Amino acid sequence: MLLGVIQEKNRNTFTVTDPTLILQALVSLKDVRVLDYYRDRQNVWLRVEQVLKGPSCPTCRTRAWVKDRPEVSYIDLPVYGKSMRLIWRKHRLTCPNPACAATTWMNTDPRIAPVKGYLTTRAAKWATKQVGTGRTVKEVAHELGCDWHTINDTVTRYGAALLKADRQRVNRTCAIGLDETSFVRLKRHHTSFVTTVCDVENHQIIDIVPSRNYIDVAHFLTDQPKQWKERIEFGTLDMSPTYRAVFNVILPKVTQVVDHFHVIKLANNTLDQVRRRVQQDQLHHRGRKNDPLFKIRRTLLVGQDKLSEKTSERLTCLLTLGDPNGEVAITYRIKERLREFYDQTNMESARELLDELITTCRKASMPAEVQKLGATLKTWHPQILAYHHAHHSNGITEAMNNLIKRVKRVGYGFRNFNNYRTRVLLYAGKPHWRTLDSITIP
Incomplete structure (x- = not known):
C-alpha cells in the first residue's frame, strides 16, 4: 500500500531537467514552443511559436502550406517586476489547390491572443479582474507597460463579455x-x-x-x-x-x-423650513450665530432620546426665546412622533400612530409646511406603513x-x-x- 502511494506521488512530481521544457511549463501556453527569451532595461521579451498539427484549408480541407512567418508583439503578464512582451511567430498559410477560392490566411489561436487586440488573452483577463475589483486603469497600465486607452478598451471588451456570459450573476430575489x-x-x-x-x-x-x-x-x-x-x-x-x-x-x-431614512429626512427638512421662516419673521434676517433658533439648528435634527439633560434644557430655553408662537416646537414634536412610529413593534399600533400624525399635520391651525408634510404622508401611507411588514x-x-x-x-x-x-x-x-x-x- 505504501509503495503504491510513493509511485503515485512520483508520477505527479515535476522531474523535467531540460531548461527549454521547464521554460515552456512556466510560460503555461498550450501547443506553444519557446524560441527565445531575453531581458532589457524595460521589458522581458519572450518569443514563441505555435505548434501546428496538420494544418488544412478551411474551404477544401487540403493540407495547407506555410507561406510566411510574421512576428506580432503582444503585451503579456508582468514577470520579475517588469512588464513582458510576447512575440508570437505566426504562420501565414496558403492552399496549394488551384481550384480552391481560398488564397492565404493567418493562423490564429484565441487561447494566446485575440485577432484584434494588443494584449494576450491571459493578460487581458488579468487586467479586467484587476480593474473590476477596484484598481485604477492607470495603475494596471503602468504595471503592464502600456497606455491607458489600451487597458480601458480591453476591460470594457472583456467585462461586457463576462457580464453577458455570467447568467448566474442575477440571483432569484424577493x-x-x-x-x-x-x-x-x-x-x-x-x-x-x-x-x-x-x-x-x-x-x-x-x-x-x-x-x-x-x-x-x-x-x-x-x-x-x-x-x-x-x-x-x-x-x-x-x-x-x-x-x-x-x-x-x-x-x-x-x-x-x-x-424610513427618506421619511425622517422629509420631516427634518420640514422642521428646518419652519425654523428658517420663523427666524425671518421674528428678526427679519437670516440666521446669525447669536440668534436663538440658529444656535439650535442642528440640535433640532437630533433625536430627543439622544440628547443629554443639559442639552434638552438648552433646547427648551432657546425655543422659548426664538419661537414665541410655538411653530418650531410643534413641528419638532411631530418629527419626534414620526421617529416613534418606526420604533413600534405592532402593526396596528403603528397604523394608529401614523393616522394620528396625518390628522394632526393636516389641521388648519398647523404651519403650512407641516400641512404639506401631512399631505405627503397621506399620499404615501401604504408604502410607509409597509415598512413594519417587510422590514426592508x-x-x-x-x-x-x-x-x-x-x-x-x-x-x-x-x-x-x-x-x-x-x-x-x-x-x-x-x-x-x-x-x-x-x-x-x-
Whole structure:
C-alpha cells in the first residue's frame, strides 16, 4: 500500500531537467514552443511559436502550406517586476489547390491572443479582474507597460463579455430597490441621472438603467424573465412618483416600501423650513450665530432620546426665546412622533400612530409646511406603513450607490454610459470571476 502511494506521488512530481521544457511549463501556453527569451532595461521579451498539427484549408480541407512567418508583439503578464512582451511567430498559410477560392490566411489561436487586440488573452483577463475589483486603469497600465486607452478598451471588451456570459450573476430575489444616482454633469444646471436596480436581499447591483424616466425603467423590468419577476415580493423606493408608477404597472403585486431614512429626512427638512421662516419673521434676517433658533439648528435634527439633560434644557430655553408662537416646537414634536412610529413593534399600533400624525399635520391651525408634510404622508401611507411588514429598506440601494461613487472617483468621472455600466457591475454586481476563464474572444 505504501509503495503504491510513493509511485503515485512520483508520477505527479515535476522531474523535467531540460531548461527549454521547464521554460515552456512556466510560460503555461498550450501547443506553444519557446524560441527565445531575453531581458532589457524595460521589458522581458519572450518569443514563441505555435505548434501546428496538420494544418488544412478551411474551404477544401487540403493540407495547407506555410507561406510566411510574421512576428506580432503582444503585451503579456508582468514577470520579475517588469512588464513582458510576447512575440508570437505566426504562420501565414496558403492552399496549394488551384481550384480552391481560398488564397492565404493567418493562423490564429484565441487561447494566446485575440485577432484584434494588443494584449494576450491571459493578460487581458488579468487586467479586467484587476480593474473590476477596484484598481485604477492607470495603475494596471503602468504595471503592464502600456497606455491607458489600451487597458480601458480591453476591460470594457472583456467585462461586457463576462457580464453577458455570467447568467448566474442575477440571483432569484424577493426584494429589489430602485434609486437614482447622478451620472454626469452636462451643464451648470443640468445633470444626467441613471437608475440603480439593486438586489436588496443579496446586496448586489442587478443593472444600471441609462435614465430615471418611466419608459426606460419599465422597459428594463419588462424584459426580465417571468419567473424572476413572479418571485419578487417587495420593492423599495425613495418616495419617487416615477418608481411608484413603474411598480404599479409592471409589478402590481409587489408590496412597495418607502425607505424610513427618506421619511425622517422629509420631516427634518420640514422642521428646518419652519425654523428658517420663523427666524425671518421674528428678526427679519437670516440666521446669525447669536440668534436663538440658529444656535439650535442642528440640535433640532437630533433625536430627543439622544440628547443629554443639559442639552434638552438648552433646547427648551432657546425655543422659548426664538419661537414665541410655538411653530418650531410643534413641528419638532411631530418629527419626534414620526421617529416613534418606526420604533413600534405592532402593526396596528403603528397604523394608529401614523393616522394620528396625518390628522394632526393636516389641521388648519398647523404651519403650512407641516400641512404639506401631512399631505405627503397621506399620499404615501401604504408604502410607509409597509415598512413594519417587510422590514426592508432602500438602505442597501443607497449603500450600492456609495460603491458607484467610489468607481466614479477612481475613474475621475465617466462620460460613456457603456463604460460606466461595465465598471460598476464588475465592481458591485458580484460577477463570477471564474466565468471569465472560459470566455474566448476571437
